[in-house]
Amino acid sequence: MDLIANLGMGFDTAFTLTNLFYCLIGVFLGTAIGVLPGLGPTATIAMLLPVTFNLPPVASLIMLAGIYYGSQYGGSTTAILVNLPGEAASVVTSLDGYQMARNGQAGKALAAAAIGSFFAGTVSTVLIALFAPPLADIALKFGPAEYFSLMVLGLVVAVVLAHGSLLHAIGMVILGLLFGLIGTDVNSGVARFTFDTPQLADGVSFVVIAMGMFGLGEIISNIEHESTRSVMVKKIEGLMPTKEDLKRIAAPILRGTALGSALGILPGSGNILGAFAAYSLEKKISKHKDQFGKGAIEGVAAPESANNAGAQTSFIPMLTLGIPSNPVMALMIGAMILQGIQPGPSVITEQPQLFWGIIASMWIGNLFLIILNLPMIGLWVRMILVPYPLLFPAILAFCCIGVFSLNNSDFDVYLIAISGVLGYIFSKLKCEPAPLLLGFILGPLMEEYMRRALVLSRGDATVFITRPISATMLTLSAIALVVVLAPAVRKQRDIALQE
Amino acid sequence: MTMKARSSSDFWAGLIYMAFGVTALVAARDYGMGSATRMGPGYFPTMLAWLLTAIGAVSALRGMRGKGEHVGGFSLRGILFIAGPIVLFATLLQGAGLLIALPLLIITSAYASAHFNWLRTLLLAAGLTVFCSLIFIKGLGIPMPLLGSWFGN
Secondary structure: OHHHHHHHHHHHHHHOOHHHHHHHHHHHHHHHHHOOOOOHHHHHEEEEEEEHOOOOHHHHHHHHHHHHHHHHHHHHHHHHOOOOOOOHHHHHHHHHHHHHHHOHHHHHHHHHHHHHHHHHHHHHHHHHHHHHHHHHHHHHHOOOOOHHHHHHHHHHHHHHOOOHHHHHHHHHHHHHHHHOOOOOOOOOEEEOOOOOOOOHOOOOOHHHHHHHHHHHHHHHHHHOOOOOOOOOOOOOOOOOOOOHHHHHHHHHHHHHHHHHHHHHHOOHHHHHHHHHHHHHHHHHHHOOHHOOOOOOOOOHHHHHHHHHHHHHHHHHHHHHHOOOOOOOHHHHHHHHHOOOOOOOOOHHOOOOHHHHHHHHHHHHHHHHHHHHHHHOHHHHHHHHOOOHHHHHHHHHHHHHHHHHHHOOOOHHHHHHHHHHHHHHHHHHHHOHHHHHHHHHHHHHHHHHHHHHHHHHHHOOOOHHHHHHHHHHHHHHHHHHHHHHOOOHHHHHHHHHHHO | OOOOHOOOOHHHHHHHHHHHHHHHHHHHHHOOOOOOEEEEOOOOHHHHHHHHHHHHHHHHHHHHHHOOOOOOOHHHHHHHHHHHHHHHHHHHHHHHHHHHHHHHHHHHHHHOOOOOHHHHHHHHHHHHHHHHHHHHHHHHOOOOOOOOOOHOO
């Protein structure tokens, strides 16, 4: 069977010493930043992008992927042990996980989270292998009109699922699209929005935008809300779950994996949504309803499975269509472009080793994570104690050097300062930076596809609604917007997206 | 301007969108619109800029009616002590070199924290400077001068 042959090739690629090494580095770093509050995967990946420039493409993408799903693991560890969710998606885990830890069942909670995550990781790896190739086959038949509409759909769904105000999310997407156009237009050679600055002729590097908006913006906000963290951690015992525990968490893990995988594909905050949905589902159908909020093991296993599954299936649109579903995927696309790989459906056929290697590495990475997390738990707990006043100057130092090394120019360093301040102002105004980054990545592509579609149709703009696939996607976008604007749904959305 | 508008996130965000939108419109005037068949370099940006300006206007109007979330105060300290050191680093890197620019970046930015501590910060600056010089200059070969042009290098 093709699938097995392909996965075999993937494991051959992933099992080379170099790739295993970078996979391990990735999940190790991922766990570390997941544990540390105030430093997310987006900021970390943005900071490490300049470094990956010097690595082979497969190794660099394996490492970056590892950081992402590794951070999901690390985030849950601190959520359970000290009630500090390192990641947005682990907020749900802290509800029951921390209560379990207070009842002296920290070991059990950690084990349930790890088993759930590992199972979800395995299943979603298979899901990617199953569904990505046929999806890419369909996408290969897309013309420019379909691509343009697909991007509209991707952006609309991202906007609909974004936190906070819909209006601001749309505004941020468009602002991102405009920022993406800075630089020399490939078709006419006209320098756009460069304001006679030669350093802007090649456009603004998306590393600058990501690092500034996510990394620095976050640091400025953190300094504002600085508090001393004093953490009391008891000795963790009883990592091995009993047979009865396993029975209790089996079904929740299955349901969490299914929900998480499905929601993870959606653009926006897919894996966060998955974790919340999984938790509320378990709460609704559980036989031990009264235990929820007081330390129900199902309340840890289900959302943990869901968020890990979602983190992995969010790779599907990125790998098959070249459409990022969240900022991390936008950065992965950026990393591919840095490596000279054109993201899109042709990646599977033209770079099969890269594609299957990444998928196989995810499974290996999940295995590493179990080993890293359970026996080495003490090390990670101690990391929470690293004082923030030591951490953030170090982050700044790496950011500055990293961004300088992109073009060996200090101009980019000035730019991250500007984009950091802008990011902070936007976060103050409750405008999420994530839609901006998606728009930034998609801006030049959307213009190009629109241009090509209109050339093919001889300037007839109805091409976007007369071609059936394109029309379907635009209709779906319109429905999504209308539905979300309806007052009843709007209220529901606010509740669902509330953290 | 009413009090309502001044504390509304929608109002200020709307102004920012409009500022960017109008700037883009003005800048894109010279880019050549072309026609739908042959989109000129100004076509797509102008379209986006109009959209952004419109969204900004809607948002600002909502803000004037008191909609949107309450905006708290800005932390000038945070902005100054994070953006400032980065600008300082960028200015000093080529001239003075990494050995001067990096410790200054670390010390000045650490000052942003309410829990600033001289000894700890100096140790961190020394450690990180040695680490970064070894890894990035010796190891990865990034062309940053250890001591810059002001020292005759």
